Amino acid sequence: MVAQTFLMVVVWWKTGHPLYLVIALLMVLVGTLRLRNFRKYNSLPSPTTWEEAHQRENDYILYGTAHGLALGAFCLAGIYFAHDTFAEIAAVCVTLATATSIAGRNYGSPRMVLILIIALTWPISLGFLLRGDFYHVFLGLLSAPFLYAIRKFADTVREVLFTAISEEKKANHLAQRFNRALNTMSHGLVMLGPDGRVAVANAEAAQLMSVRSPEAMLGRSIHGLLMRGVAGGLLALKDCRYIETQLTRALREGKDRKVLVSLSNGQYLEFSAREGSQELGVITFEDVTARVAAEEKILFMARYDSLTALPNRAYFHEVVDEALRTGDRERLCALAVLDLDDFKSVNDTLGHPVGDGLIYAVAERLAVFASDTVKVSRFGGDEFMIYFDKIDGEEHLRAMLDGIFVALQGEVDVAGHSLRIQASGGAVLAQVRDSEVDAMIVRADLALYKAKELGKNNWYLFEAVMDAAFRSRQVMKADLRSAIEASALRVVYQPIVSMNTMRIVSCEALCRWDHPELGPVSPAIFIPLAEEMGIVSEISTFVLHAACAECAKWPDPICVSVNLSAKDFRSREVIEKVKAALAAAELAPNRLEIEVTETALLDDKSQTRAYVEELKSLGVRIALDDFGTGYSSLSYLHKLPLDKVKIDRSFLADVAQSPRSLDLLKGIVDLSKSLGLSVTVEGVETFEQLKILAITVQPDLVQGFLFGSALSSSGIETMSNTTWPFAQDISLARLAARR
Ligand code: C2E
Ligand code: CA
Ligand code: CA
Numbered sequence: 001m002v003a004q005t006f007l008m009v010v011v012w013w014k015t016g017h018p019l020y021l022v023i024a025l026l027m028v029l030v031g032t033l034r035l036r037n038f039r040k041y042n043s044l045p046s047p048t049t050w051e052e053a054h055q056r057e058n059d060y061i062l063y064g065t066a067h068g069l070a071l072g073a074f075c076l077a078g079i080y081f082a083h084d085t086f087a088e089i090a091a092v093c094v095t096l097a098t099a100t101s102i103a104g105r106n107y108g109s110p111r112m113v114l115i116l117i118i119a120l121t122w123p124i125s126l127g128f129l130l131r132g133d134f135y136h137v138f139l140g141l142l143s144a145p146f147l148y149a150i151r152k153f154a155d156t157v158r159e160v161l162f163t164a165i166s167e168e169k170k171a172n173h174l175a176q177r178f179n180r181a182l183n184t185m186s187h188g189l190v191m192l193g194p195d196g197r198v199a200v201a202n203a204e205a206a207q208l209m210s211v212r213s214p215e216a217m218l219g220r221s222i223h224g225l226l227m228r229g230v231a232g233g234l235l236a237l238k239d240c241r242y243i244e245t246q247l248t249r250a251l252r253e254g255k256d257r258k259v260l261v262s263l264s265n266g267q268y269l270e271f272s273a274r275e276g277s278q279e280l281g282v283i284t285f286e287d288v289t290a291r292v293a294a295e296e297k298i299l300f301m302a303r304y305d306s307l308t309a310l311p312n313r314a315y316f317h318e319v320v321d322e323a324l325r326t327g328d329r330e331r332l333c334a335l336a337v338l339d340l341d342d343f344k345s346v347n348d349t350l351g352h353p354v355g356d357g358l359i360y361a362v363a364e365r366l367a368v369f370a371s372d373t374v375k376v377s378r379f380g381g382d383e384f385m386i387y388f389d390k391i392d393g394e395e396h397l398r399a400m401l402d403g404i405f406v407a408l409q410g411e412v413d414v415a416g417h418s419l420r421i422q423a424s425g426g427a428v429l430a431q432v433r434d435s436e437v438d439a440m441i442v443r444a445d446l447a448l449y450k451a452k453e454l455g456k457n458n459w460y461l462f463e464a465v466m467d468a469a470f471r472s473r474q475v476m477k478a479d480l481r482s483a484i485e486a487s488a489l490r491v492v493y494q495p496i497v498s499m500n501t502m503r504i505v506s507c508e509a510l511c512r513w514d515h516p517e518l519g520p521v522s523p524a525i526f527i528p529l530a531e532e533m534g535i536v537s538e539i540s541t542f543v544l545h546a547a548c549a550e551c552a553k554w555p556d557p558i559c560v561s562v563n564l565s566a567k568d569f570r571s572r573e574v575i576e577k578v579k580a581a582l583a584a585a586e587l588a589p590n591r592l593e594i595e596v597t598e599t600a601l602l603d604d605k606s607q608t609r610a611y612v613e614e615l616k617s618l619g620v621r622i623a624l625d626d627f628g629t630g631y632s633s634l635s636y637l638h639k640l641p642l643d644k645v646k647i648d649r650s651f652l653a654d655v656a657q658s659p660r661s662l663d664l665l666k667g668i669v670d671l672s673k674s675l676g677l678s679v680t681v682e683g684v685e686t687f688e689q690l691k692i693l694a695i696t697v698q699p700d701l702v703q704g705f706l707f708g709s710a711l712s713s714s715g716i717e718t719m720s721n722t723t724w725p726f727a728q729d730i731s732l733a734r735l736a737a738r739r
Contacts, residue, residue, distance in 0.1 A: 001031040001067070004094060008074055011090050017082040023074045030070050034063040061112050068119030071098060075120070079127025095124050099146070103153035107161070113154040117147045183214075190217065190225075192251070192281040197221050208269065208285060210234075222247060222283070234263045247273045251281040260288070268292040305378040307356055308363030313385075316377030320387045320437050323375075327389075329433040334388040334397045335440040336427035337448050338366075338408075341456040343382035350417055355382075357414035362421055365408050374400075385441070394461070397429050401459055424451040425459030446470050477533055479515060480526055484538050489513050491546040492710035495719065496561065496680060496703045499694060502727035504720055505701065506559040506593065509547035510710050511539060527565065536565045541577055548585035548592060550713035555720045561593040561623060566600035569608040578615060589619030593644070597625050601640055613641045623680070628668065638675045645672045649683020649704070655697075656688050666697050673700075687726060694730045695737045 005027040012020030037059055047053040071094055078084070078091030098120055106112045121143040128140030182189060188205030190198050201217040209225055210232060211217050217225065223244055229235035243259050250257035250273035259271045271285040303315035311319060324333070340362065347355035359382060366384055370376045373389035386404070391397050405425070411418050426448030428440050443462040446469070451460035483489060493507035513521045530536040544562055551560035568574045582589055594615060601608055601624070616622055623644035624637075628651055637645070647668060655662045665681075672679045681697065684690055684704030693699060707724060 001027065001034070004071065004074075004098075005031065007090055007094065011074075011078070011084070011087045014086050015082050015084045017077075017084075017087075019077050019082055020074070020087075023070060023077060026073070027070050030063070030066045034067055037063045057109050057111070061109065061115060064106070064112050065115050065119055068116045071095070072119045072121075072123035076123035076127045079124055080130050091124060091127075095120055099150055102150055103157055107154040107158040110155070110158070113151060117150055121147055187284040187286045190222075190283045190285075192222070192283065196281075198225070205285070208287065229263075234265060234267075235261070236264075243271060247271060247283060251283075260292070305363075308360055308367075308378045310363050310367060310384075311375065311377040313377065313379050316375060316379070316385055316387070317437055319375055320440075323387065323389050324432055324435050324437065327432070329431075331389075331432050332391040332393065332429060333432050333435060334391050334427055334429045335437075335444050336386045336388070336401055336404075336425055336459070337379070337441070337444040338362075338384040338386070338404075338423045338425045338459075339448055339452070340382035341422040341424055341452075346419065354414050354417055354419075358382075358412065358419055358421070361412040361414065362408065362423070365421075366404070368407065369400075369404055385444075391429060394429060397427065397461075401425065401427055405459060422457045424448060424456045426451055426462065427459060428462040442470070443467065473529070476515075476518075476521075476526070477529055480513070480529055481533065481535065483513055483515075484530075484535060484542075487542070489539065489542060491543050491550070491713075493547075493550070493560070493713060493716045494703060494710040495707050495716065496701050497707050497724065499699055499702055502724040502730070503722070504558055504716070506561055507551075507554075507716050508561040508595070508703065508710075509543055509550075509563070511543050511563075512710075531565055531567050534567070536567050537573070537577075540564055540568050540574075541581075544577060544581040545584060548581040548587045550716075551591055552585045552587045553713070554717055556591075558716070558720055559591045559593055559621075561595050563595045563625065564600070566597060566608075569596070569600050569611050572611060574611055575614050575618075578620060579618065582618075582620075590621065593621040593623050595623045595625040595646065598627070598629075609641065616641050616643075637672065637677070642677055644678045644680060646680045646682055646703075647672075647699070649681075652681060652683050652689055652693075655692055656686075662692065662696060669697050669699050687729070690726060691730065691733050695734055 005024055008020050008024035008027060012018070012024060041056060041059075047056055075091040075095055078087035099117070102113055102116050102120075106116060125140040125143035128136040128143075131137070131140075182200070182202035183204070185202065185204060188208040189200070189202045190205050191200035193199040198217045198220050201214040203214055206212065206214045206217055209217065209228065211225075211228070226235065226240045226244055230237050230240050239261055243261055246257060246259045257273050259273075261269045261271065263269065266289070267287060268289045268291075269285050270288045271283060274282045274284065303311060305312045320335070340358070343355065343358070346358055359378070362382075362384065363376075363378060366376045366386070369386070375387040375389075377385045377387075379385045388397065388400065391400075405423070408421055408423055411420055413419075426444045426446065428443040428447060430440065443466070446466040447460045447462040450466060451458055454460065490512045491509050492512055493509055495504045496506040496508060497503065498505045511523050511527070513523070513526050515521050527536060527539070530539055540562075547560045547562050551558070564574065568577075578592070578594070581587075582592060594612075596612065601612070612622055621643040622641060623646050624640065624642050625646050626648045627645045628648045647665070651661065651665045651668065653661075655665055669679050669681070678701065679699040680701040680703055681693055681699045682703050684693065684702045684706045686706060689704075690702065690706060693702060706726075711719070
């Protein structure tokens with residue numbers, strides 16, 4: 001404005017025209033007012049309301065227009081009213097110089113731009129037009145495209161700047177949201193620039209890394225950050241190297257990769273590297289201490305037995321498998337299985353909590369032996385497995401196992417019951433090279449069977465012959481299945497004789513299997529096999545039907561006894577089976593007797609008892625077989641739904657020699673009789689025995705080889721009327737005894 005005013009004064013000086021002086025004075029006035037306006041607003045803060053902004057723009061336009069008009073007047077004067085070459089040049093220069101700044105300075109207000117252009121260019125154009133000649137008129141008309149162009153520039157500048165401002169605002173907004181998101185996320189997050197240094201970090205990251213603030217992390221390298229952890233004693237140096245290589249590799253390969261790090265304060269951090277865009281690597285990490293603890297707990301539950309906290313079957317298998325696959329292939333290893341003797345009776349008589357207590361006590365004693373090379377596991381039930389990784393030889397193993405057996409034995413107090421721990425064991429010793437877990441377990445089990453067979457409370461080492469026995473058992477099982485399918489079994493009948501009359505009153509049906517190669521196989525062998533295979537009930541059905549059908553052919557008073565397995569009483573079907581056999585043979589139920597063993601009755605007391613009672617209600621009689629061989633207790637005899645007790649032949653074995661045995665036998669027989677049960681003594685082989693029975697023990701019935709072994713059905717028919725010749729001798733002996 002100073003320059004413009006000065007120019008006007010110079011033009012007035014040159015031309016002497018007073019109009020220029022007037023305009024120059026006008027400029028001074030306008031300039032002063034405008035400056036004051038500038039000053040006023042410069043000291044104010046930015047407007048906050050639309051109205052205020054509008055007010056300021058209006059003021060701005062008012063003084064701007066006044067300035068523009070003053071310049072316009074100067075131009076009009078120069079071109080039209082006071083001709084002079086210098087004045088003309090000055091007018092054109094002022095217009096051009098000012099016009100160029102319009103776009104650059106006034107773009108903010110489109111109104112101001114338009115008004116200024118009009119105020120500046122119209123007077124000069126008017127001046128040219130009024131000059132009237134072609135050339136000046138042409139010049140005057142050119143102001144139109146000039147005006148258009150300047151306006152366009154201003155618009156463009158304004159738009160560019162507005163866009164820039166609004167984009168910046170948007171970017172700020174976005175950045176704020178991004179920040180919010182970053183700083184409220186539960187993960188620590190770090191973004192790395194192409195130089196491998198932190199470009200972005202969130203609050204959680206700073207906290208987890210124990211850095212003051214996210215800003216303090218910027219510009220640092222991953223290595224630098226991890227080394228802080230090392231310096232603070234949270235991270236081991238080798239962990240630091242490991243994490244660094246894992247993360248850098250993951251970032252380079254663009255693969256998602258997780259690295260779990262345990263800190264010395266018990267915390268677990270999980271780092272994940274993620275593929276970043278625009279060369280940015282993203283690393284997130286979080287505190288997974290709770291998750292790791294939960295996982296560990298689940299793993300523990302999956303691997304360890306809940307009662308004893310010893311490794312369970314699956315985990316033991318895994319551990320031994322791993323041990324067998326590593327280390328010296330030539331070394332010896334061993335596997336032992338331990339099984340508590342008569343554990344079932346503890347469970348049955350004292351209840352499961354006491355049984356659990358006993359298992360726990362055993363586990364405690366065994367756990368003492370666990371070490372790097374000895375692994376102890378509870379395999380389930382009352383079965384424990386021990387794996388020995390390095391054994392010097394058989395003597396070494398024997399010493400160790402004997403030691404374990406000694407430590408195991410003894411009394412233990414469980415819930416007020418003083419229980420004796422007694423176990424049987426089986427062990428196998430082998431070279432690691434040709435060992436395999438499952439095979440070792442099978443062999444240890446075979447040795448365990450042997451130990452149980454040899455009288456329990458001891459352990460036995462596996463020998464190759466056992467394997468052969470085991471294999472032949474497997475072959476026999478297959479043969480038995482075929483025999484049952486081909487109905488190749490038969491039934492024979494052993495007489496049961498009345499003590500008083502010495503005549504057959506009943507017969508026991510005994511099953512026979514004639515093996516094509518092995519010859520006759522004892523039911524004492526194949527019945528347990530069939531039980532193991534779960535097909536014993538098929539044998540029972542066959543024997544029941546055959547026995548009922550044969551018995552129906554015998555003279556009326558003679559009855560038949562059929563042995564049923566404990567497994568038969570697992571299902572109610574047993575009742576239908578008996579009914580069907582009786583119906584098919586049209587046999588009166590009171591001519592059939594069912595023999596059950598104590599184990600069957602104890603198996604699942606309430607259930608089996610209910611079935612036995614139902615059988616009894618059909619009119620069928622029930623005999624307790626092999627009395628005295630199991631956990632026999634006279635105290636429960638009267639509680640069971642029995643008609644008869646069959647006393648095992650072992651009670652008879654030495655009655656002739658031992659008065660004590662005789663007393664015992666007599667006691668049992670007397671007690672049974674006093675309970676209203678009829679008594680059969682099994683296994684009578686000699687006349688001597690029979691005589692003692694007749695005179696002292698006086699059971700109701702006798703059975704044994706003295707009266708012949710089992711016969712075919714027709715044999716029984718023939719003998720049905722026989723009175724054994726001992727009858728007379730016995731009467732004589734009785735008389736002699738009375739005298
Ligand atoms: P058990 O029920 O005690 O049957 C009596 C066994 O003793 C029979 O052996 C019989 O031959 C034998 N025995 C008879 N008198 C004497 C004797 O004076 N001295 C000696 N030392 N033994 C004698 P077997 O036939 O070998 O049967 C053995 C066991 O097999 C039976 O013992 C019974 O528990 C079972 N069994 C037999 N047949 C069947 C059946 O059809 N079903 C079921 N579930 N088990 C059966
Ligand atoms: Ca029997
Ligand atoms: Ca028996």
